[in-house]
Amino acid sequence: MTLLTRMGWLASVVAVVMVGCADYERRKAEFVHVDLKPVGHNAGKIGYVTLVPRDKVTDMSFYVSGVYRTSREVRLYTYIYKGTCANRAAQPAYSLNDIVMVNRTTTGWAFNRTAPAPLSTLSGQGYSVVLTTGPEEGNTEQFCGEIP
Structure with a gap:
């Protein structure tokens, strides 16, 4: 391989890496x-959710x-309310409870x-995510987070 060929190959690799990083x-x-x-x-418990856009819906992990x-x-029952955790609407904007079971991991639960x-x-419209137990456990609120 000549020096010019090596430099062309290296430039191609760098370009691919840069495009991949930018993407x-x-x-x-x-x-x-x-x-x-x-x-x-x-x-003392921790929780988080990652929201990912997919066409006209939002996937939540x-x-x-x-x-x-x-x-x-x-x-766990999942709701999205208009408003903050401290000051939200009386009724949820979205109820995501077709499935309420969660998967046990070695350190907690994922769903x-x-x-x-x-x-x-x-995002940026003043919504919050609320997790509660079910009716059999008193609909007890477990976590709340505000969508930035």
Whole structure:
């Protein structure tokens, strides 16, 4: 391989890497990370949700380190409210409860939901995400986080 060929090959590799990095940075900017604050008896637990745009919906990936529960199976109900955690609407804008079961991990629980609204509608528009237990456990609020 001549020096000129090597330099051309190296330039091509650098260009591919730079395009890949730029695409990653652009896509990373599309994701929204929300820290979920534990509520009341859930103090000391951690939680977060990552919101990812997909066409006209928003995919949501949750992780929580713990939940208050009395039954053997953990069920978490997911709601999106207009307003902040401290001052939100009386009724949720979106109820994401077709599925309420969550998956146990080695350190907590993980689950996915899909909001029937684009991320551009939810982000920067004053919405919050609320997780509660089910009716069998008193609809107890577990976590709340405000979508930036």
